[in-house]
Amino acid sequence: MTNKTVQSVRGFVDILPEDVWKWRFIETTAREVFQLYGFEEIRTPVLEKTDLFSRSVGEATDIVGKEMYTFTDRSGDSLSLRPEGTVAVARAYLEHGFAKNRPESSFYYLAPMFRHERPQHGRLRQFHQIGAELFGIPGPEADAEVIALQADLLSRLGLKDFSLVLNSLGCRVCQPQYHQRLVNFLEPLAPQLCPDCRRRIQSNPLRVLDCKEAECQSLLRSQSVPRISESLCLVCQDHFSELQAILKTLELEFILDPFLVRGLDYYTRTAFEIYPGRAGGRSRTDAISAGGRYDELISELGGPSLPAVGFALGIERIILQLPELPPPATKPALALLAVGSSARRLIQKLARELKANGFPARADLKGGSLKAQFHRADRGGAELVIIIGEDEIKDQTVMVRDLKKSEQEKVPAKDIVSYLSNRLK
Template sequence: MEIKAPRGTRDILGEEVALWQHLEEVVRRNAHLFGYEEIRTPVFEHTELFARGVGEETDIVQKEMYTFTDKGGRSITLRPEGTAPVVRAYLEHGFFVRDPRVRWYYLGPMFRYERPQAGRMRQFHQFGFEALGFQDPACDAEIILLAWTIYRELGLSDLSLELNSIGCPLCKPHYVRRLREYLESRKDALCENCKRRLVENPLRVLDCKNETCQAVFREASFPSIQDFLCTECRRHEERLFSLLKRLGIPFVVNPRLVRGLDYYTRTVFEVKVHTLGAQDAIGGGGRYDGLARALGGPEVPGVGFAAGMERIVLLLERSGFPRKGTFRVYLAPQDEEGEKDLLALSQVLHEAGIPFCLDFASKNLRYHLKRAQKMGVRFVVIAGEEERKNEGFSLKDLVSGEQMLLSREELLGRLRKERETC
């Protein structure tokens, strides 16, 4: 029986890797410019971390986590999201005492048992930013600006930003009570999942994509959390709106936006690209001022953002992002002495920062030329008996068909010039 990758996972091969590397480079560069340092957390954690942090009643915890018992009898879960592990690390290493304000970013795989579809896998990848210790809405604006900057630098268009506030422990309970009353009066129109959520956590109902439930949410009399915000939450939201307008970032208020995790307070937001269809969100986040306490630590304000990388790569592919833009030289030996000459040349190319590929599979020039064309390489450096007689190398341009005999110094000068114009 042929062994294949498990459903919901995939290999990233060949030219597609360039898209991922480009995305990762843009994320890392902007993280550095905004003053965020990288953090790397384990890919599995104690299950309790996500049960307490993400929320017992969320779909992630109840249906989507990959959870198993290890040989020590401990319940372990492959991380389904990145924020709870970051806050766990912040608490475990005592940052709330020695350095309470941190800005961190991460990139890596996450795991959720979902139905695989375009841009959504069971092993998927996220990049995210977390700012801990900052209460001011200016930090919310900075996180949104950072996300917006990355998307724009990637060349993504048709972006929209949706914002909402889901209140704080003072005002949210009043809205939840009113929401439950309203939904109870229309219970017959709700799907079975929402009837269950109505008992456990009414806010989770707003995540439902079922059309009959969506019709209930669109009713004019449907209660809006915007009408229940306390003075402090209202002030926080208005300050954020003012900052985003100053930054020139367009947004709309979506009073039904709650996000799928229980740790959010006040600000929640999503960035969408409508060309993706129904699954149009390419990232989102918000404020989670109560998460550290839920994990057993002190009160620590926090705000963050995360984006699914598969969907962004899909958008880059659709936009015609050039995959073969990397300059590289193909080294083609014609005999054993040619291999020695090209091995020595490869050291010089490495020191000069010129990428190369040296193929030992054959001494046949036709093989090498076909191989270089298949790889998308333009320049082939040939080393054989004729080149040794002239103490140089032949350089063949596969685009123009031109071939010339050059000394090593001339060859390096030509390749440096070509690399700069590539």
């Protein structure tokens, strides 16, 4: 492996055949669940105008501020590879008149996202999300529906142990008030906090609350930290407590975490994350799914005032949590081997004919000794091998060998299709 060979771009990885079946499993399971819930698939472009993300996700967020793949195209427009899915779907929802003609719409997507982060376990620069957006329903029923969908999807995928962490971030009325209360609370403590936290007081005060430094934690625990729940307006309080009641009715367990934060600016009210494991300890591992309500996004994009709630789930992170599964059994293959060049023509022709009849027939394309051809057939998982050589050409037959039983018999060439039909059911 010399460095002269071309390598893939950092953080962009190949998904090899030995792993692709996991992806397909996740994708088809997701599509099944979405169909049950009445969500429709939508596909939006990987490129959007940079402006779309900076005004919605937030100019100051890390995602927009330092992680986007942004470039100027030949006509001078600033474009970005999408760092997340929600905003693009909201754009499409507006652009195609759904907001007007069918405000209650629900969409899902399975798509690659791009963020220029430092690659790490479960964190790539091109990563893949399964996401869903439910538009037009203001009540907590919509939040609960979306959460139930995630839970159903995860358990269908075989992930039995996960915990749902829940919080309300408040709306555009109560959010700024809480923010100010928190900053007022933290500023006097700043000298005793770690350098990171001192910086966070301005940039992201909520992050101070789950700092990993023991000293910060004990300091905060000795004070009565203001909680968002105490600052919520009445409407937000109602929404949040109703949601909790619905989740209980649906028998969906959750853990309240007043310090749960979202990294994108458009979220209001409900915010949730799903972590692997029962404990709900959310400091150790990364969330496998997250989302929330974003009632202001549509209007901030220039549309009417319409509520929405959605989530996104990281496929790579799901795969890391997937229980050990045996790869699905592949259809038994038929290998066709040839001795001699005229036989080689015949097997390729015969293989094509067999494929037309639905048999996964694979003619050996490389040739060489029969032994080598047998070896490849065996390694390739063939159960039956058809051999054609001079003898078979002469008497218009083919030799059919069962690799498992180590038995073989001659079959008239013209009968091969019906012979195989009996043989392989």
